[in-house]
Ligand SMILES: Nc1nc2c(c(=O)[nH]1)N[C@H]1C(S)=C(S)[C@@H](COP(=O)(O)O)O[C@H]1N2
């Protein structure tokens with residue numbers, strides 16, 4: 029049995045590409061997961077894709093957007109590799125040029141990632157060299173066999189190579205991302221707070237079915253970031269540098285940070301991308317050092333109106349210096365709900381600032397605080413169409429009922445938030461009826477969301493329930509509809525309910 033030159037060329041190309049990726053992932057065990065070509069190219073795409081496309085991808089693929097992006101990158105590579113393989117059968121130099129091109133893309137992508145050292149090009153170069161060698165061997169062999177490969181021999185070789193590629197690729201990925209950070213995290217013993225969190229009042233949780241709980245568990249906490257591989261930051265080598273427009277710049281280690289007086293607070297964190305009624309918001313008990321203490325130690329100079337926080341992966345956010353010094357519980361957090369920060373929520377240290385959206389304040393895997401100014405520096409999301417400054421807007425959400433209800437007394441309940449101002453009132457409206465005041469649940473402070481409920485005498489038919497909140501300063505949540513960009517969605521949340 030014989031294989032045609034096109035089929036064998038395409039298969040050769042795909043096999044060479046797969047083995048190349050496998051070898052690259054193996055080399056990345058030594059050079060770091062972000063230097064693997066698929067991750068590096070994916071990261072480049074994430075950083076350069078226009079904001080609306082990125083939001084579209086998050087909407088469509090949700091938390092899987094990162095896996096989808098990487099799978100897409102691999103599929104695109106395989107499709108190109110098939111064409112390159114076919115071209116290589118006609119002229120080996122076409123094949124070499126294709127391999128060199130893809131190797132160069134991977135190497136450049138890896139080398140230009142934040143803080144990439146020269147070794148970042150190695151996975152791509154090793155992969156390309158392997159692909160070139162494989163292609164030369166396979167095609168010479170086929171030519172030697174009279175330009176028509178023996179099908180069984182060829183397929184056996186290809187299957188073996190693909191098997192190796194899979195083991196190398198997934199094994200390499202597993203090894204390079206595993207490291208021992210999970211163990212280092214398990215070994216962290218969090219200090220007792222000098223200032224513990226207030227006790228959660230018994231009436232903070234209404235316990236209506238379908239209603240979001242007052243405190244969000246770590247496993248349920250939403251995750252938003254641009255990281256394709258979760259940064260693995262070793263607390264033993266971690267340092268925070270406080271510098272820029274300051275009198276005394278300094279660095280502090282993780283152990284030194286843990287020895288500082290800690291405070292523990294419930295703070296509700298929200299994403300600016302949250303749509304009205306959305307769930308990119310959560311409330312946790314954070315343990316950390318007041319950012320204010322560190323800034324005051326450094327001594328900000330006049331004009332330093334922006335504090336830029338920088339993560340190990342180069343991501344940045346910028347918060348107003350004034351907000352970090354005004355006495356609110358802006359924290360450099362090490363603990364989340366009694367545990368060291370989960371890796372995907374910023375281990376070992378992140379920032380959390382009551383009243384500011386995450387993209388301007390909640391830097392995960394933080395490693396720098398740089399005193400700068402809004403005139404001098406635009407953080408990551410600003411050139412991508414988001415506002416430089418973004419205080420949280422007053423919002424409210426109906427969690428239950430959604431969809432259907434039975435006629436009679438129905439508990440309408442949800443959450444409302446206006447972090448740092450606090451929620452003063454929540455009102456519910458049925459169809460075009462009058463606004464009815466809901467009952468507010470308890471809360472520990474103005475920095476968290478609040479549950480609310482209202483007893484509805486539901487009558488059969490289709491009804492629309494709408495909610496709006498008023499913050500503790502008396503400002504009513506606007507009904508003006510605005511999208512998340514540039515500084516947070518507005519409008520009232522409505523649900524349609526069929527009452528039987
Ligand atoms: N290093 C880093 N920190 C980051 C981000 C990021 O992309 N990279 N995203 C921010 C955004 S947009 C939000 S809303 C919060 C989300 O924090 P969480 O994933 O712990 O919920 O993290 C912020 N911190």
Ligand SMILES: [Mo]
Nearest residue numbers: 299300386387
């Ligand atoms: Mo966000």
